[in-house]
Amino acid sequence: MRSNPTGRQLRFGAELRKLRERAGLTATEAGQLMGIKQTQVSNTEAGRVGVSAERVRTLACHYDCSDKALVEALSDMTTERSRGWWEEYREILPSGLIDLAEMEHHATRLRAGITAHIPGLLQIHDHAREVIRQVVPELSPPDIEHRLSFRIKRQTVLYKDSPTPYQAVIHEAALRMQFGGPAVTRKQLQHILDMGERAHITVQVIPFAAGAYPGSGQSILYAHGPVPQLDTVHLDQSHGSALIDAEAQLDKYRVLLERMEATALTPNASRDLIHAIVQDL
Missing domain, CATH: 1.10.260.40 (lambda repressor-like DNA-binding domains)
Known part of the structure; x- marks a missing residue:
């Protein structure tokens, strides 16, 4: 048992x-x-x-x-017998992070709506380290490195032979936050541009000019399952992760993401805005 x-x-x-x-x-x-x-x-x-x-x-x-x-x-x-790579972190990281990696691994499609941060699946090493360093209470250097390696390994869902389709809606505010300074930010934004060129990845930006929009105060990751009943929403909060699967809540977050995607610029216009932000650095 x-x-x-x-x-x-x-x-x-x-x-x-x-x-x-x-x-x-x-x-x-x-x-x-x-x-x-x-x-x-x-x-x-x-x-x-x-x-x-x-x-x-x-x-x-x-x-x-x-x-x-x-x-x-x-x-x-019931046929899943192998232990995922995330199991090696189970004794050293919060269970919510382990569940997140497992959820991403099994998802058939991933959609993210982010206001204040670059999505974890699109963060480069140096940017991710600066984000993790801001965790409260402060983490020890070894704990920072554990979380950093874990975050980077989560990104394998985007690089495997049959990569998971991924759509990210990012607010302009997140793109302009200089975690690690201008040089790191330039590398981070270029990485987002490069990842957006991959066939299975779509990146859209909500500009400041868009004003208010539904879901603006939340960080949402929607993991599609093999059938809608097995979809899951992950919310990243200060007190930890929350996984939501109640049918009414799934409907709510589907609508929120659809409205965020409708508010955002097209992928091409989003690329132009990201290039413009890089030029401002």
């Missing part, structure tokens, strides 16, 4: 619980249908024990779930 299930394991169990509750069954009743104890159902839904793909399909049948795409997506989650 798992003593500390990962965020993904917790999410898997939560989705099974949702299916059971929609069917109007208690954990005891579900166990009776499956010929297992209520505690096994509860432990599965709590992410403490795993189940087979066959068991997921059987549960879905008992729960009268006719959404084949969702059932197959959940079944696929």
Whole structure:
């Protein structure tokens, strides 16, 4: 039995619980249908024990779930056996960061809306170090290096053989903040321009002239799952990370990102603005 299930394991169990509750069954009743104890159902839904793909399909049948795409997506989650690179950081970094890397790794598409910072997946080494140095309370030099290497490794989702499609909407304010000074900022902005040339990456900028827009006070990362029900939103907050998967909240953040993307300049116009900011440095 798992003593500390990962965020993904917790999410898997939560989705099974949702299916059971929609069917109007208690954990005891579900166990009776499956010929297992209520505690096994509860432990599965709590992410403490795993189940087979066959068991997921059987549960879905008992729960009268006719959404084949969702059932197959959940079944696929049971076949994941390998430990991701992020596991080597589990004992030294907050669990929220580990869950973030796991979420990004499994996402089918990533969309970010950022006001005050360059998205972590687009940060260069020197810029990222300056950002991490501002964490409160202050981190020790070894902790800074651990977080820095972790952030850079997260970027592998953009470089793998079948890279994850990524769309970032960045406010002009974030582009003009000189973390590390003008020289580092020039390198950072050039990196964003270079990454925006990749076919799977779209970068848009919201200029100061756009004024107010929905979601302006938040840093949002929307991870698309294999089916909409398995989407996840990551919010980066001062007190730590928050993962959101409630259906109503997912709808809300989808709308927020769509409005942010509509407010932003086109990718070409965004490139022109970034070039202009570089010239001002």
